[in-house]
Amino acid sequence: MKEPLVPVVPMSHTAHIRSHRKPRRSATSSIALRAGVAGGVLSMAAAGASASANAAEPVTQTIELPTLTADLSAQVAQSAAATQQAAANYELRAERDAAAAKAAAEAKKDLVEAKKKAEAKKKAAEAARKAAAERAARNAERATLTASASSASTSASASTSVSAPASGSVATVIAFLKAQVGDAYVMGATGPNAWDCSSLVQAAYKQVGVDLPRVSQDQSMAGTDVPLSDIQVGDILYWGGKGSAYHVGVYIGDGQYLDAANPSKGVVIQDLSGYPASGAVRVL
Numbered sequence: 001m002k003e004p005l006v007p008v009v010p011m012s013h014t015a016h017i018r019s020h021r022k023p024r025r026s027a028t029s030s031i032a033l034r035a036g037v038a039g040g041v042l043s044m045a046a047a048g049a050s051a052s053a054n055a056a057e058p059v060t061q062t063i064e065l066p067t068l069t070a071d072l073s074a075q076v077a078q079s080a081a082a083t084q085q086a087a088a089n090y091e092l093r094a095e096r097d098a099a100a101a102k103a104a105a106e107a108k109k110d111l112v113e114a115k116k117k118a119e120a121k122k123k124a125a126e127a128a129r130k131a132a133a134e135r136a137a138r139n140a141e142r143a144t145l146t147a148s149a150s151s152a153s154t155s156a157s158a159s160t161s162v163s164a165p166a167s168g169s170v171a172t173v174i175a176f177l178k179a180q181v182g183d184a185y186v187m188g189a190t191g192p193n194a195w196d197c198s199s200l201v202q203a204a205y206k207q208v209g210v211d212l213p214r215v216s217q218d219q220s221m222a223g224t225d226v227p228l229s230d231i232q233v234g235d236i237l238y239w240g241g242k243g244s245a246y247h248v249g250v251y252i253g254d255g256q257y258l259d260a261a262n263p264s265k266g267v268v269i270q271d272l273s274g275y276p277a278s279g280a281v282r283v284l
Contacts, residue, residue: 170284173205173208173250173284174250174252174258176207177204177252177258181267182267185197185262190203191203196260197247197260198215198216199214201219201236201249202219205284208284219236219245219248219281220236221243222283223282224282224283226280228276234284235250236282236283237250238277239275245278247259255271255273256270256272257269
């Protein structure tokens with residue numbers, strides 16, 4: 001069934017047409033409404049955020065720090081100064097302890113050194129006394145031998161030529177030589193406490209009135225040549241060529257000889273097998 005037709009009536013161009021827009025609200029009411037809505041939304045958002053924060057984070061307690069007053073600052077400064085002073089005192093005490101320990105160690109070391117020096121000095125003094133006693137004994141023996149030699153020389157022949165044996169005693173020569181054992185060797189020395197090889201031989205034979213030349217070269221030319229296989233006590237031994245000998249000594253028997261050997265040995269008794277002689281002469 002068709003709908004009924006609505007008749008259209010033409011309208012004048014001056015006719016009033018009703019507006020379809022809603023009437024405007026006053027500005028005041030609009031602002032208030034907006035503020036209310038916004039406030040409500042913000043309040044709800046804040047409440048929701050607060051609830052969410054409270055649910056997610058634990059509750060903490062706020063501690064109020066003390067206010068740094070002038071008195072507290074002074075106390076802190078005094079405490080720092082006291083700590084620094086205590087550290088300085090500890091360091092000073094440590095230095096004093098170290099110095100005391102060092103001084104004690106040095107004193108102990110000095111005491112040990114002093115004891116060593118005292119012992120060495122004591123030993124040196126004892127050695128000197130012993131040497132003096134031995135020297136005195138040798139001097140006394142020499143005096144006795146000199147007196148004996150003087151007596152023998154008085155009764156001997158006036159001849160002092162070494163070409164012919166002078167009167168005397170081989171025992172006297174050997175006794176004199178043995179009395180010098182331990183004396184020093186010094187080149188050019190002639191006694192009484194230091195000798196060289198030829199001065200010792202010369203002094204020994206002088207005890208029995210035999211005047212020998214001073215040097216070893218000439219002494220090797222004195223007296224009568226003797227084969228080394230036939231040497232006797234009291235024979236002069238020489239080393240080197242006859243007339244150019246560089247060393248002399250005296251045979252004392254049993255394969256031994258006595259000589260002023262060298263600066264390191266002094267006057268000693270040695271085995272002839274260890275230092276065989278070149279030749280020998282006999283003057284007694």
